[in-house]
Amino acid sequence: EPEVTQTPSHQVTQMGQEVILRCVPISNHLYFYWYRQILGQKVEFLVSFYNNEISEKSEIFDDQFSVERPDGSNFTLKIRSTKLEDSAMYFCASSEREPAGFSEKLFFGSGTQLSVL
Amino acid sequence: KNQVEQSPQSLIILEGKNCTLQCNYTVSPFSNLRWYKQDTGRGPVSLTIMTFSENTKSNGRYTATLDADTKQSSLHITASQLSDSASYICVVIRNYQLIWGAGTKLIIKP
Numbered sequence: 001e002p003e004v005t006q007t008p009s010h011q012v013t014q015m016g017q018e019v020i021l022r023c024v025p026i027s028n029h030l031y032f033y034w035y036r037q038i039l040g041q042k043v044e045f046l047v048s049f050y051n052n053e054i055s056e057k058s059e060i061f062d063d064q065f066s067v068e069r070p071d072g073s074n075f076t077l078k079i080r081s082t083k084l085e086d087s088a089m090y091f092c093a094s095s096e097r098e099p100a101g102f103s104e105k106l107f108f109g110s111g112t113q114l115s116v117l
Numbered sequence: 118k119n120q121v122e123q124s125p126q127s128l129i130i131l132e133g134k135n136c137t138l139q140c141n142y143t144v145s146p147f148s149n150l151r152w153y154k155q156d157t158g159r160g161p162v163s164l165t166i167m168t169f170s171e172n173t174k175s176n177g178r179y180t181a182t183l184d185a186d187t188k189q190s191s192l193h194i195t196a197s198q199l200s201d202s203a204s205y206i207c208v209v210i211r212n213y214q215l216i217w218g219a220g221t222k223l224i225i226k227p
Contacts, residue, residue, distance in 0.1 A: 004160075042219050043161065043206070056213070089158075091160045093160070098213060104166075106163065106215075107163075108162070109160050110159050110160050111160050
């Protein structure tokens with residue numbers, strides 16, 4: 001089965017540093033997402049991306065965050081100046097059509113565990 | 118307030134036994150409800166997707182039920198296996214938003 005791949009699987013960074021999390025969505029998918037999950041807590045929506053622009057973002061996705069699709073296959077999440085509270089598992093996801101549509105499936109990657117020290 | 122509540126928070130059962138996980142929601146308007154399985158340190162994987170008109174949907178040993186009137190859903194796992202140990206998350210879709218439950222952590226003991 002096709003899958004969403006994320007790199008790296010673990011990222012350790014110092015507070016205030018920039019990090020870039022990388023994702024390769026499933027090749028024929030058109031919608032891309034970033035979610036995060038702080039240890040022991042619910043999955044939280046960050047941002048959705050379609051047709052080379054952000055279609056929706058949450059309150060968490062402030063000016064420190066940005067997303068980019070630099071080429072036809074990669075989808076990246078950049079955190080400009082990391083804070084301790086950014087420590088979480090970050091999941092990339094993709095779907096052929098919007099997931100909230102009728103019976104749409106959302107495919108998740110295995111995540112990048114970000115630790116901010 | 119649009120919320121998804123799951124119970125129990127955690128559950129331990131013996132291999133081979135059945136179990137049922139509960140999901141109550143107050144989300145409106147409702148589009149569809151999904152159950153995901155999340156292995157530790159991995160991304161969620163879709164098990165079932167149910168629309169308003171569907172009462173039951175099965176995926177192998179997993180059977181989800183939906184009562185849209187009482188806003189309740191359940192996930193029944195039959196003949197549990199060690200590989201069923203995971204968190205099971207109920208997600209309700211409202212106006213293109215995914216409203217996530219906190220999940221039930223299921224542990225299967227040999």
